[in-house]
Amino acid sequence: MDQRQTAIVDNPDPSQSLGQISHLALDIGGSLIKVVYFSRNRDSSVDHKGESSSNDNPGVFNGNRKHTVLKGKLHFAKFETSKINDCLEFISSKKHHLGGFQHHENPAKDKKFIKATGGGAYKFAELFKEKLGIGLDKEDEMDCLVAGANFLLKAVPREVYTYVDGHKEFLQIDHNDLYPYLLVNIGSGVSMIKVDGDGKFERVSGTNVGGGTFWGLGRLLTRCKSFDELLELSHRGNNRVIDMLVGDIYGGTDYSKIGLSSTTIASSFGKAISDNKEIDDYKPEDVARSLLRMISNNIGQISYLNALRFGLKRIFFGGFFIQGHPYTMDTISVAVHFWSKGEAKAMFLRHEGFLGVLGAFMSYAKHSLDDSVVNQSMQSLVNGSYASDTNYNPQNGDWSDNESIPCSLYTA
Ligand SMILES: Nc1ncnc2c1ncn2[C@@H]1O[C@H](COP(=O)(O)OP(=O)(O)O)[C@@H](O)[C@H]1O
Ligand SMILES: CC(C)(COP(=O)(O)O)[C@@H](O)C(=O)NCCC(=O)O
Numbered sequence: 221m222d223q224r225q226t227a228i229v230d231n232p233d234p235s236q237s238l239g240q241i242s243h244l245a246l247d248i249g250g251s252l253i254k255v256v257y258f259s260r261n262r263d264s265s266v267d268h269k270g271e272s273s274s275n276d277n278p279g280v281f282n283g284n285r286k287h288t289v290l291k292g293k294l295h296f297a298k299f300e301t302s303k304i305n306d307c308l309e310f311i312s313s314k315k316h317h318l319g320g321f322q323h324h325e326n327p328a329k330d331k332k333f334i335k336a337t338g339g340g341a342y343k344f345a346e347l348f349k350e351k352l353g354i355g356l357d358k359e360d361e362m363d364c365l366v367a368g369a370n371f372l373l374k375a376v377p378r379e380v381y382t383y384v385d386g387h388k389e390f391l392q393i394d395h396n397d398l399y400p401y402l403l404v405n406i407g408s409g410v411s412m413i414k415v416d417g418d419g420k421f422e423r424v425s426g427t428n429v430g431g432g433t434f435w436g437l438g439r440l441l442t443r444c445k446s447f448d449e450l451l452e453l454s455h456r457g458n459n460r461v462i463d464m465l466v467g468d469i470y471g472g473t474d475y476s477k478i479g480l481s482s483t484t485i486a487s488s489f490g491k492a493i494s495d496n497k498e499i500d501d502y503k504p505e506d507v508a509r510s511l512l513r514m515i516s517n518n519i520g521q522i523s524y525l526n527a528l529r530f531g532l533k534r535i536f537f538g539g540f541f542i543q544g545h546p547y548t549m550d551t552i553s554v555a556v557h558f559w560s561k562g563e564a565k566a567m568f569l570r571h572e573g574f575l576g577v578l579g580a581f582m583s584y585a586k587h588s589l590d591d592s593v594v595n596q597s598m599q600s601l602v603n604g605s606y607a608s609d610t611n612y613n614p615q616n617g618d619w620s621d622n623e624s625i626p627c628s629l630y631t632a
Contacts (some may be wrong), residue, residue, distance in 0.1 A: 241314050242290060243584050243629065246307075246356070247364065247577035248340020250408030251432055252540055253299045253307045254577040257314065258629060260292040294581075294625040296574055298540070301340060308351050333357040337364040337580040364579025366413060366421045369403050369536060371578055372571055376625075380536070380567050383549035391567065402532045404523045405575065406539035408432030412526045425526045427519065431541030434515045441511065442504035450508055451545055457509030462502060464490025488514035509547075516548050520555025520566065527556075527564050535566050540573035 244257035299307040311334075334348070336356040345356045372379045373393050381388040403413040403421075410430040415421045438450040466475050467482030468491065474481045489510055492502075499507070523535050535556060542548055549568055556566040571578070 243581065244311065244314070244334055245577050245581035245584070246334060246336040246338075246341070247361075247574075247580055248301060248304075248336060248338040248344060249576070250339065251301055251435065252407075252573070253301050253304065253338075253340065254540075254574055255297040255299070255307065255310070256574060256577045256581045257295050257297075258290070258292055258581075258627070259295060260290050290629040292627065292629070294627050296571075296624070298573065304340075304344060304347070308348070311354070312352055335359055335580040335583050337361050337576050359580045359583045361576060362411065362413060362421070362423055363419070364576045364583070365403065365405050365411070365538070366415055366419070367579035367582050368575035368577070369415065369538060369569070369579075370398075370418055371582060372569055372575065373398060373536070376571070379570050381570070382565060382567055383546070383553050386546065386550070400530070400532055401534040401536055402523065402527045402530070403575075404519065404535060404537045404539075406431050406519060406537060406541035410519055410522075410539070412523060414526075414530050414532065424530065425522065427522055429515060429518055431539060434511060434541065438508055438511050441499060441507045444504065444508075447543075451512075451543065453505040454508035454512040454547060455505075457503065457505030457507070459485070459506065459510040459513050461506040462491050462510045463488050463513070464493075485513065485517070488517075512548060513551050516551035517555045520552040521559055523552075523566075524556050524559040524564055528560070533564050535564060536569060537566060538569050538572045538575045542568060542572050544568075544570075544572070 240260050241257050242260055244255065247254040297310065299310070332353060333355045334357065336348075337359045338361055341356050341358045345358075348354050348356050374395050378390045380393055381390045383389075399420075400414060400416045402424075403411075403415050405411045405413070408431055410427045411423055412425040412427075413421050414424045435447050435450065438444065438454075442450060442453060444450045444453060463485045464487040465482060466480045466484045466486045467473065469486055470482065472482060480486075495501075523537075527533070527535050537549075537552060542552075549566075553566040556564050569575070
């Protein structure tokens, strides 16, 4: 059975075409709530008698257990954490429309629980119970980030890319040569995790100067109303208006003895010391540009230093701060390249912001109500295909907002 054939064409109004939602997971972070849910194709249930293995789904079936294959799609959504009510409404609408998140065949097993990770799984647990009557089954944030990253790296084609000189270059990851690597998740704050295998990791560092800092400071300094507006501003700005460059200090020349060119930033925002200007005298786009550069550069440098600490050559960057934004990725890539003298590589993930929630979703397989078999959702997604998904544009490797992944879940 080729999983490619299971993909359905997305409908612009998903509520009109979704089959029953059987699993939904949340990652409630400091800035954003990420949602992943599985919708089953209307006529998708296939029962299999257990066999030791099958060519199509190697390692999926074992013993004499009977498994049900649920074919469908994974859908992604995000909400601002400050607008959690929108998220509650969204979940409520799905619950209402699709009859709740029940066990697909045995409603008696339904415990009305959703897998959830991130700090908000603790902070908002009561709210979910009160407003939706749903409990949050908490999964550790770091466990989920690593599980989500490993899943994407191993199972999803065209997931990883480098960003060099304005171009994305997609990389094929060799599953046998994946570990160890450094995972840098740039959310509100930044976590740096050394990953040695499935479930084998250590959070080695972090920094409080992250995506929340960029958005928070940027909002105060530019008065812009949305994160996207701030990014758009930074796109148009010129950081040299505010940043103090080596050339500004050295009379226009390089400081070549220590490897610094005249255009290297010597001091972010340093020109503001002597310009005798107030914040309103600077263009918001220039401020946004300097800020983005300062924070991206700093994260790139700390990441490299941690990679150096543990002799890691590969650094994967995730988190919604990146947003596939060219200037952010370019700054991080250049910082890693510069500090490592070309030894280490910055790599990015297409599903950058969904690592944690994918990990939470996969934990249904680990200890789910319906005894799904560990890794089977992952295995099925290994066999999943993007080829027939209309949202995917293979020309540039981008996804539309409405992206979904064709997949199958295996439940016992
Ligand atoms: N629409 C948005 N609203 C707010 N922040 C956004 C948005 N899109 C991207 N971001 C950036 O992403 C960061 C949050 O990333 P995320 O990985 O979701 O972390 P968290 O789990 O802490 O919410 C924000 O701090 C901000 O820098
Ligand atoms: C506390 C967090 C793990 C929460 O995750 P987030 O919501 O930012 O994705 C993260 O913000 C973080 O790692 N902050 C950096 C803290 C530090 O190491 O200094």
